[in-house]
Amino acid sequence: MRKIDVLMAGVGGQGVILASDSLAEVAMRAGFDVKKSDAIGMAQRGGSVVSHIRIGAKVFAPLIKKGEADFLVGFERLEAARCASYINPNGLAIISDQELPPLSVAGDAASYPDQEKVARVVSLYTKRLAFVPGLRIAQALGNARVAGVVLLGFLSAFLPVEVALWQEDIARRVDAKFREINLKAFAQGREEAMVFRSTETEAKAVVREEVPKRLRNITRNGGRR
Amino acid sequence: MRRLLSGNEAIALGAYHAGVSVATAYPGTPSTEILENLARLPGPYVEWSANEKVAMEVGLGASYGGVRALVSMKHVGLNVAADPFFAASVTGVRGGLVVVSCDDPGMHSSQGEQDNRHFARFAKIPMLEPSDSQEAYDLMSIAFQLSEEFDTPVMVRSTTRISHCKGVVEIGEAASWQPKRPRFIRDLDKFVMVPSNARKRRPLMEERVATLARWADNFPKNEVIIQNTRLGVIASGAAYQYAREVFKKASFLKLVATYPLPKQLIADFSRQVETLVVVEELDPFMEEQIRAMGLEVKGKEFVPPIGELTIDTLEDSAHRVGLLKNVRRALSRKETQVELPVRPPVLCAGCPHIATSFVLRRLGFYRHLNPLEANEGGKLPSGLRQGGIIATSDIGCYTLAVYPPLLALDTCACMGASIGQALGLEKAGVANKIVAVIGDSTFVHSGITGLVDMVYNQSAGTVVILDNDTTGMTGHQGHPGTGISPRGEKLTKVDLEYLCRGLGVRDVNVVNAFDIAQIEHTLRRCVESEETSVIIARGPCPLKERPTSRPFSIDADRCDGCATCLRLGCPALLREGDKATIDKGRCVGDACGICLQVCPREAIVRAEKEIA
Ligand code: SF4
Ligand code: SF4
Numbered sequence: 001m002r003k004i005d006v007l008m009a010g011v012g013g014q015g016v017i018l019a020s021d022s023l024a025e026v027a028m029r030a031g032f033d034v035k036k037s038d039a040i041g042m043a044q045r046g047g048s049v050v051s052h053i054r055i056g057a058k059v060f061a062p063l064i065k066k067g068e069a070d071f072l073v074g075f076e077r078l079e080a081a082r083c084a085s086y087i088n089p090n091g092l093a094i095i096s097d098q099e100l101p102p103l104s105v106a107g108d109a110a111s112y113p114d115q116e117k118v119a120r121v122v123s124l125y126t127k128r129l130a131f132v133p134g135l136r137i138a139q140a141l142g143n144a145r146v147a148g149v150v151l152l153g154f155l156s157a158f159l160p161v162e163v164a165l166w167q168e169d170i171a172r173r174v175d176a177k178f179r180e181i182n183l184k185a186f187a188q189g190r191e192e193a194m195v196f197r198s199t200e201t202e203a204k205a206v207v208r209e210e211v212p213k214r215l216r217n218i219t220r221n222g223g224r225r
Numbered sequence: 226m227r228r229l230l231s232g233n234e235a236i237a238l239g240a241y242h243a244g245v246s247v248a249t250a251y252p253g254t255p256s257t258e259i260l261e262n263l264a265r266l267p268g269p270y271v272e273w274s275a276n277e278k279v280a281m282e283v284g285l286g287a288s289y290g291g292v293r294a295l296v297s298m299k300h301v302g303l304n305v306a307a308d309p310f311f312a313a314s315v316t317g318v319r320g321g322l323v324v325v326s327c328d329d330p331g332m333h334s335s336q337g338e339q340d341n342r343h344f345a346r347f348a349k350i351p352m353l354e355p356s357d358s359q360e361a362y363d364l365m366s367i368a369f370q371l372s373e374e375f376d377t378p379v380m381v382r383s384t385t386r387i388s389h390c391k392g393v394v395e396i397g398e399a400a401s402w403q404p405k406r407p408r409f410i411r412d413l414d415k416f417v418m419v420p421s422n423a424r425k426r427r428p429l430m431e432e433r434v435a436t437l438a439r440w441a442d443n444f445p446k447n448e449v450i451i452q453n454t455r456l457g458v459i460a461s462g463a464a465y466q467y468a469r470e471v472f473k474k475a476s477f478l479k480l481v482a483t484y485p486l487p488k489q490l491i492a493d494f495s496r497q498v499e500t501l502v503v504v505e506e507l508d509p510f511m512e513e514q515i516r517a518m519g520l521e522v523k524g525k526e527f528v529p530p531i532g533e534l535t536i537d538t539l540e541d542s543a544h545r546v547g548l549l550k551n552v553r554r555a556l557s558r559k560e561t562q563v564e565l566p567v568r569p570p571v572l573c574a575g576c577p578h579i580a581t582s583f584v585l586r587r588l589g590f591y592r593h594l595n596p597l598e599a600n601e602g603g604k605l606p607s608g609l610r611q612g613g614i615i616a617t618s619d620i621g622c623y624t625l626a627v628y629p630p631l632l633a634l635d636t637c638a639c640m641g642a643s644i645g646q647a648l649g650l651e652k653a654g655v656a657n658k659i660v661a662v663i664g665d666s667t668f669v670h671s672g673i674t675g676l677v678d679m680v681y682n683q684s685a686g687t688v689v690i691l692d693n694d695t696t697g698m699t700g701h702q703g704h705p706g707t708g709i710s711p712r713g714e715k716l717t718k719v720d721l722e723y724l725c726r727g728l729g730v731r732d733v734n735v736v737n738a739f740d741i742a743q744i745e746h747t748l749r750r751c752v753e754s755e756e757t758s759v760i761i762a763r764g765p766c767p768l769k770e771r772p773t774s775r776p777f778s779i780d781a782d783r784c785d786g787c788a789t790c791l792r793l794g795c796p797a798l799l800r801e802g803d804k805a806t807i808d809k810g811r812c813v814g815d816a817c818g819i820c821l822q823v824c825p826r827e828a829i830v831r832a833e834k835e836i837a
Binding site: 006012022025033035036037038039048059060061062063065066078079081082101111112113117122144 | 226229386389390391392466469536563566568570571573661801
């Protein structure tokens with residue numbers, strides 16, 4: 001069996017660890033060998049969080065090699081851009097529309113990258129990029145916190161794991177009163193992925209010439225909030 | 226049963242299934258979760274010790290009492306515990322004593338990088354190194370057995386990538402907790418290390434190492450994997466996993482027992498391969514010993530001695546020395562083409578350390594003239610000498626105040642050092658006033674003795690204890706100053722005020738950590754006084770207490786963008802255009818309120834006002 005390397009990146013408090021725990025768990029239940037490593041900065045919250053999940057028949061190294069990740073799941077734009085070099089040339093970058101400027105930006109020392117810049121960075125490594133309106137879907141459902149689960153739903157559409165396993169795992173992980181909203185978020189993320197898949201082949205050809213503008217169109221998610 | 230466990234979870238469960246009765250630790254990344262996970266399981270006695278030295282002593286005592294004991298800590302913790310660790314090697318044990326040291330190559334969360342395999346060799350204690358969660362689990366029962374059979378403490382060395390990496394672990398269905406019966410048998414020759422007895426134990430220690438080396442030669446977890454015999458790789462721990470991916474076709478000698486080294490096994494392996502290399506993180510620990518056996522071996526000429534190994538670095542350097550051909554060169558070069566803002570670690574919104582740090586900066590060495598001072602005509606705050614105060618810092622969340630925009634601290638070396646350093650600076654005759662900053666947990670860990678020294682030596686310095694009633698940095702563990710056990714039970718609480726007074730400090734002050742005026746007033750008075758003083762700045766950690774008060778907001782009409790509030794470094798305060806704004810999702814409002822106190826234009830408002 002081929003290996004699947006998934007890199008998740010975001011900011012502390014966004015639920016990156018919960019999402020990667022869930023992915024690792026369902027992959028194990030689906031019969032694969034799994035290794036999952038989290039790289040968390042010094043601060044409890046507010047720092048960069050990166051999670052490496054490696055799935056395969058037998059996994060050795062706990063970390064993904066640069067240029068090897070099959071999927072990059074970015075919970076936040078800047079952190080996604082930071083990890084772009086991990087993606088392999090056929091890899092898919094799934095990036096949420098969430099913005100969390102770090103203090104270096106608040107203090108005016110640097111500027112927060114817009115969607116176009118992120119697309120430019122990612123396109124150095126792969127042409128397959130999906131901006132997912134995770135936060136907007138979550139807000140529409142009534143809880144911004146489930147934005148991460150939307151991304152998980154999106155990712156799930158590309159992995160050889162049954163939906164039922166995901167649903168079970170998510171239900172087990174969250175409080176009973178948030179179960180329904182989490183499952184809905186997951187389902188909507190999956191749906192977004194179906195739409196993306198159907199437009200991807202057609203979009204690819206155009207993307208090469210004019211990356212940023214076209215990408216904004218195919219994801220139906222123009223620019224900022 | 227298959228379970229997904231981190232290395233630390235696996236170590237805890239492995240020790241549990243090996244019947245551990247007493248487990249002690251001081252929290253420290255990457256080791257913390259070992260004790261935390263044991264505390265979730267019924268049966269064993271678990272404690273957060275005041276520091277690693279005490280943890281080791283408690284573990285040793287339990288072992289003398291005939292039960293199995295586990296002591297865990299981060300790499301630098303073993304420096305603190307070195308004294309009883311070496312002593313344990315001399316006396317040996319009764320019940321098994323396993324010491325887990327979690328190293329941090331790459332310094333993800335540490336003040337330094339050190340290869341604790343040297344400690345095992347230095348103390349003549351056998352060492353085992355797991356290379357994944359399964360092995361971490363399996364090794365615990367082996368380690369306890371080994372300890373009892375060879376009358377020695379056993380060291381298990383993990384690293385960040387083992388401790389914090391989750392992997393699949395197979396656990397026997399029948400596994401359960403079966404502790405040994407406690408019993409102390411008096412044995413003065415063994416337990417009382419007066420010189421005449423210690424002299425008798427010394428040769429036994431050498432014999433022990435020799436027997437253990439023979440044991441290691443036949444230890445089945447030291448695995449030989451023969452594939453292509455052109456290249457033979459010797460590796461242990463996480464380095465083994467990286468090496469497996471980089472040298473896909475090579476033969477391997479995976480070592481789990483890495484001190485003493487299984488020399489026969491290594492010699493046999495070397496005969497089977499053409500080129501022998503050692504892949505190890507940090508120091509050439511195995512390499513040097515293997516070379517001393519007279520074998521030709523490559524190691525540090527291509528494996529970097531600094532930092533964590535990655536597949537990329539290993540591949541690059543293997544390519545450089547010709548061990549690998551046709552590697553797809555890392556694409557990472559492209560990274561340099563794009564500049565992205567950094568995301569430095571920050572204190573949390575509502576953090577009780579922000580106000581004190583802000584005051585320290587205002588009075589401090591790194592004094593930047595700010596609008597508040599400009600009001601005073603750019604003059605120095607009253608009573609302070611040119612250059613301001615020096616703030617020596619310790620290790621904890623508050624160390625983050627060294628980063629911009631706070632820039633409040635001047636030193637940071639190791640646990641407890643802030644107080645001794647402050648005294649040293651003072652006695653050196655430095656003209657500045659000196660304030661030592663230390664957290665409540667760190668103060669109990671190793672600040673108490675420093676304060677005793679200050680009192681005794683008539684220091685005029687000031688110690689600020691930032692008391693957030695928890696061990697914040699490592700994730701809210703209890704300590705003697707909180708009176709909370711690792712299982713969450715209420716124990717006796719050590720009262721810091723009384724403690725300081727009892728040590729002989731007459732000037733002990735307790736201030737509200739969110740009251741800037743009170744902190745500043747007290748601090749100014751204390752640094753001017755000629756006697757030792759302590760200020761306890763008390764306020765709960767917002768991540769532990771989770772305050773639910775309403776967030777503040779900023780009246781954009783009043784805000785003139787002076788950025789004073791942004792200098793607090795609160796992550797809920799952001800810049801929007803040329804004004805400041807508050808992220809309502811993060812601000813804890815009245816539970817904090819420090820930005821309200823610094824805004825010169827009174828632009829920051831409570832939610833009630835906003836609604837009205
Ligand atoms: S009150 Fe001010 S300083 Fe405190 S958390 Fe809210 S924004 Fe930050
Ligand atoms: S809120 Fe107050 S302190 Fe912050 S920038 Fe505006 S005027 Fe200055």
